[in-house]
Amino acid sequence: MTEPSFTTPTIGVFDSGFGGLTVLRALIARAPQARYAFIGDTARLPYGSKSRRTIARYAAQSARFLVEEQGADYLVIACNTASALALEDIKEAVPSVPVIGVIEPGAEAAHRASKTRDVLVIATDATVHSHAYAAACQTHGLRALEKACPLLVPLVEEGWVTPSILNEPVAAPVQPQAAVTAEVVRIYLDELTTQAASQGMKPDTLVLGCTHYPLLKPVIERVLPPGFTIIDSAESSADKLVMHLSRDLGAPPKPTPEDPILRFFATDSVEKFERLGSRFLGRPVINVQLVDLGG
Amino acid sequence: MTEPSFTTPTIGVFDSGFGGLTVLRALIARAPQARYAFIGDTARLPYGSKSRRTIARYAAQSARFLVEEQGADYLVIACNTASALALEDIKEAVPSVPVIGVIEPGAEAAHRASKTRDVLVIATDATVHSHAYAAACQTHGLRALEKACPLLVPLVEEGWVTPSILNEPVAAPVQPQAAVTAEVVRIYLDELTTQAASQGMKPDTLVLGCTHYPLLKPVIERVLPPGFTIIDSAESSADKLVMHLSRDLGAPPKPTPEDPILRFFATDSVEKFERLGSRFLGRPVINVQLVDLGG
Numbered sequence: 001m002t003e004p005s006f007t008t009p010t011i012g013v014f015d016s017g018f019g020g021l022t023v024l025r026a027l028i029a030r031a032p033q034a035r036y037a038f039i040g041d042t043a044r045l046p047y048g049s050k051s052r053r054t055i056a057r058y059a060a061q062s063a064r065f066l067v068e069e070q071g072a073d074y075l076v077i078a079c080n081t082a083s084a085l086a087l088e089d090i091k092e093a094v095p096s097v098p099v100i101g102v103i104e105p106g107a108e109a110a111h112r113a114s115k116t117r118d119v120l121v122i123a124t125d126a127t128v129h130s131h132a133y134a135a136a137c138q139t140h141g142l143r144a145l146e147k148a149c150p151l152l153v154p155l156v157e158e159g160w161v162t163p164s165i166l167n168e169p170v171a172a173p174v175q176p177q178a179a180v181t182a183e184v185v186r187i188y189l190d191e192l193t194t195q196a197a198s199q200g201m202k203p204d205t206l207v208l209g210c211t212h213y214p215l216l217k218p219v220i221e222r223v224l225p226p227g228f229t230i231i232d233s234a235e236s237s238a239d240k241l242v243m244h245l246s247r248d249l250g251a252p253p254k255p256t257p258e259d260p261i262l263r264f265f266a267t268d269s270v271e272k273f274e275r276l277g278s279r280f281l282g283r284p285v286i287n288v289q290l291v292d293l294g295g
Numbered sequence: 296m297t298e299p300s301f302t303t304p305t306i307g308v309f310d311s312g313f314g315g316l317t318v319l320r321a322l323i324a325r326a327p328q329a330r331y332a333f334i335g336d337t338a339r340l341p342y343g344s345k346s347r348r349t350i351a352r353y354a355a356q357s358a359r360f361l362v363e364e365q366g367a368d369y370l371v372i373a374c375n376t377a378s379a380l381a382l383e384d385i386k387e388a389v390p391s392v393p394v395i396g397v398i399e400p401g402a403e404a405a406h407r408a409s410k411t412r413d414v415l416v417i418a419t420d421a422t423v424h425s426h427a428y429a430a431a432c433q434t435h436g437l438r439a440l441e442k443a444c445p446l447l448v449p450l451v452e453e454g455w456v457t458p459s460i461l462n463e464p465v466a467a468p469v470q471p472q473a474a475v476t477a478e479v480v481r482i483y484l485d486e487l488t489t490q491a492a493s494q495g496m497k498p499d500t501l502v503l504g505c506t507h508y509p510l511l512k513p514v515i516e517r518v519l520p521p522g523f524t525i526i527d528s529a530e531s532s533a534d535k536l537v538m539h540l541s542r543d544l545g546a547p548p549k550p551t552p553e554d555p556i557l558r559f560f561a562t563d564s565v566e567k568f569e570r571l572g573s574r575f576l577g578r579p580v581i582n583v584q585l586v587d588l589g590g
Contacts, residue, residue, distance in 0.1 A: 045344070049563070154449050180478050187471050268344070 009245065010035040012072025012097075014062045016047040018266075018273050019153075019211035020078025021280035023102065026214075026238035027076065028260050031245060035261040037070040040277075041293070043268035047081040048126025056086040060093035061293040067094040070263065076241055077101045078211055078234070080123060084132030098244050105240040106207050106233030107136035113229040114142060114205040120192055121146040123209030124153060133209050145201060146209070147192045155181045156212045157276060161219070178219075185216060186223045193225065207231045215280065264288040304540065305330040307367025307392075309357045311342040313561075313568050314448075314506035315373025316575035318397065321509075321533035322371065323555050326540060330556040332365040335572075336588065338563035342376040343421025351381040355388035356588040362389040365558065371536055372396045373506055373529070375418060379427030393539050400535040401502050401528030402431035408524040409437060409500040415487055416441040418504030419448060428504050440496060441504070442487040450476045451507045452571060457514070473514075480511060481518045488520065502526045510575065559583040 011034050013024050018040050027036065039062050041047075047055050059082040066072040075097050077083045077090060083101030091099045110119045119142045121133040128148040137144035155161070160177035174182075189206075196203050206228055208214060214232050221230060266273045270288035277285035306329050308319050313335045322331065334357050336342075342350050354377040361367040370392050372378045372385060378396030386394045405414045414437045416428040423443040432439035450456070455472035469477075484501075491498050501523055503509060509527050516525060561568045565583035572580035 043344075049340070150453055151446070151449050151455075154446050158445055160446075176478065176482055180475060180482070183471065183475050183478075187475070 007249065008033065008035060009073040009249070010037060010071050011241065012036075012063075012066030012070060012075045013038045013078050014041075014059065014066060014075065014082070015039075015079040015211065016041050016045040016058075016081065017079075018042070018277040018280055018285075021277050021285065022211050022214040023076060023078035023234040023237055024262075025281050025283075026232075026235045027241060028262075030238050030242045032260050034245075035263075037066055037072055037263045037265070039066060039265040039291070040267070040273060042266045042273060046126070047079065048124055052085045055082055056089035058082075058293075059086045059090050063090045063094045063099070065265070065291065065293060067097055070265075073097055074241060074244060075099045076237060078237070080127040080132075080209055080211065080233075081130070084127060084130040100237055100240050100244070102211070102233045102237045103132050103136050103209075105236035106209065106231055107133060107140055107142070109231045109233075109236040109239070110137060110142060110144075110205050110207050111140035113231060114203075116202045116204045117142050118196070118201040118203040119144045119205045119207060120196060120203045121207040121209045122149045122152075122188065122192065122213065124148060125150055127209055133207060137207075143201060144207075145192065145196050145199065145203070147188065147195075149188045149210075151184050152188070152216060153210065153212045155184060156215050159276075159279065161215055181216070182219050182223065185219050189220070189223050203228075205229045205231060207233060209233060212280075265291045267291060267293055302544065303328065303330060304368040304544070305332060305366050306536065307331075307358075307361030307365060307370045308333045308373050309336075309354065309361060309370065309377070310334075310374040310506065311336050311340040311353075311376065312374075313337070313572040313575055313580075316572050316580065317506050317509040318371060318373035318529040318532055319557075320576050320578075321527075321530045322536060323557075325533050325537045327555050329540075330558075332361055332367055332558045332560070334361060334560040334586070335562070335568060337561045337568060341421070342374065343419055347380045350377055351384035353377075353588075354381045354385050358385045358389045358394070360560070360586065360588060362392055365560075368392055369536060369539060370394045371532055373532070375422040375427075375504055375506065375528075376425070379422055379425040395532055395535050395539070397506070397528045397532045398427050398431050398504075400531035401504065401526055402428060402435055402437070404526045404528075404531040404534075405432060405439075405500050405502050406435035406437060408526060409498075411497045411499045412437050413491065413496040413498040414439045414500045414502060415491060415498045416502040416504045417444045417447075417483065417487065417508065419443060420445055422504055428502060432502075438496060439502075440487065440491050440494065440498070442483065442490075444483045444505075446479050447483070447511060448505065448507045450479060451510050454571075454574065456510055476511070477514050477518065480514050484515070484518050498523075500524045500526060502528060504528060507575075560586045562586060562588055 083103045087101045125148040128146045134144040160181045162178040214234050266288050274285050378398045382396045420443040423441045429439040455476045457473040561583050569580050
């Protein structure tokens with residue numbers, strides 16, 4: 001791995017869609033003066049239903065685009081499916097830069113947080129099927145119970161969350177839409193904690209294993225039994241990247257009052273990306289450029 | 296078009312997934328002694344996010360498989376996206392057989408049902424974006440207001456419907472899951488009827504423009520204002536096919552006590568297809584064969 005020779009690094013962030021903008025948001029909060037290039041491979045989502053080989057090929061194309069064409073010095077794979085199935089292939093595709101996925105940092109954070117060593121994980125169907133979180137938790141001596149929550153991504157994409165969840169200044173009264181989301185979260189977590197109890201587990205930590213779920217964190221906090229720690233794998237992977245930056249630059253980058261330098265790319269219609277993406281990033285997503293990565 | 300020379304016709308049914316099994320279910324109820332071959336192009340779903348050209352190519356491959364390899368005498372396109380975007384391409388791919396989509400029969404049925412000439416349509420994002428129902432309704436002198444309801448497909452696929460919706464014999468008490476679905480339906484229909492009223496419309500007919508929605512019909516009936524007619528485009532397209540059969544065979548096929556002859560094909564993992572498909576078909580979906588239609 002080559003030594004980085006820069007003071008303002010460029011951080012490439014890749015996702016199959018725009019959910020990974022929550023990872024970019026966490027990165028900007030920690031290293032606002034870095035340069036960022038984000039690509040969403042929206043033309044070919046969802047990755048979850050595709051074979052490992054196809055996902056590896058697609059992800060490697062995006063990784064090379066970020067490193068070779070956008071000059072990324074670091075790469076964050078802000079996509080659970082690609083992190084679960086193709087991290088090694090991506091590292092091979094761009095051997096000159098550090099590559100960080102979302103799963104291992106989430107498992108590490110759960111390891112630091114859990115006293116009982118029993119951990120719950122909620123994620124999409126595809127991520128749960130891969131059992132990547134359970135495997136990563138196991139290497140840290142944790143027992144993990146995973147649950148697929150297929151309704152949460154469409155609820156977030158419909159915007160059925162309370163304004164306070166969107167970090168807007170004034171908390172509005174709970175709308176029927178937000179009440180539905182809260183009830184869905186309650187049903188899923190109730191099923192999961194009941195199943196854990198039936199297996200003799202005493203979980204004290206919940207991992208959010210999907211980049212859409214940080215937008216549900218306030219409602220998840222309200223529904224969880226007391227004493228639970230929530231691990232947001234978007235934040236965990238951002239923490240991990242900042243550790244790399246601190247090591248390479250000698251100190252963590254200091255916040256500046258300036259706006260971060262952001263470039264956005266997508267492989268399909270940018271309209272939905274800009275409209276929904278702003279909600280995930282917590283700031284406007286504009287000037288998204290359409291790119292063609294080929295087949 | 297060649298004259299059919301058979302007394303037991305084979306009816307090919309195509310969908311991008313397994314939602315089209317509600318169309319097959321409606322067909323079996325009307326023509327139980329026909330032979331059926333159903334293919335779900337599950338490896339390449341969702342079609343909704345793909346270009347018209349790609350959808351036309353995929354759908355034509357499935358159509359040729361049903362006609363050339365499975366001997367279909369009639370073809371039903373039980374996929375709203377393919378019906379909206381690729382019906383002419385499919386007809387060109389299999390010029391020897393009648394091809395029926397789901398959209399035009401739905402619009403025709405709305406035309407027969409509506410007295411006010413104002414019609415509401417609920418469908419997926421992709422179908423609404425195509426405005427295919429609005430266009431088809433317009434040719435019948437109807438004004439249509441369409442609404443995308445992205446949460447309904449995942450709610451049905453999660454099985455968050457009451458047992459009575461699944462036509463099971465005993466009505467169970469309403470579970471929290473079914474209550475969520477009822478509330479989501481109420482919110483969507485409330486938004487739609489409010490929007491219609493604000494445009495001076497007086498709708499009296501609702502078209503279910505997605506093959507998943509028939510499983511929600513009982514809850515939609517409870518939520519709709521009185522006096523509404525629900526058009527299930529799965530049933531409308533089955534009616535249309537039976538008209539073809541009656542014309543070609545001289546009389547509608549008579550029910551027999553025997554089980555229908557069913558063959559199922561899918562282009563990807565058959566497990567989810569069999570598990571969820573049974574719920575859509577109302578009888579077991581078994582012996583699904585994996586087929587490779589190529590790229």
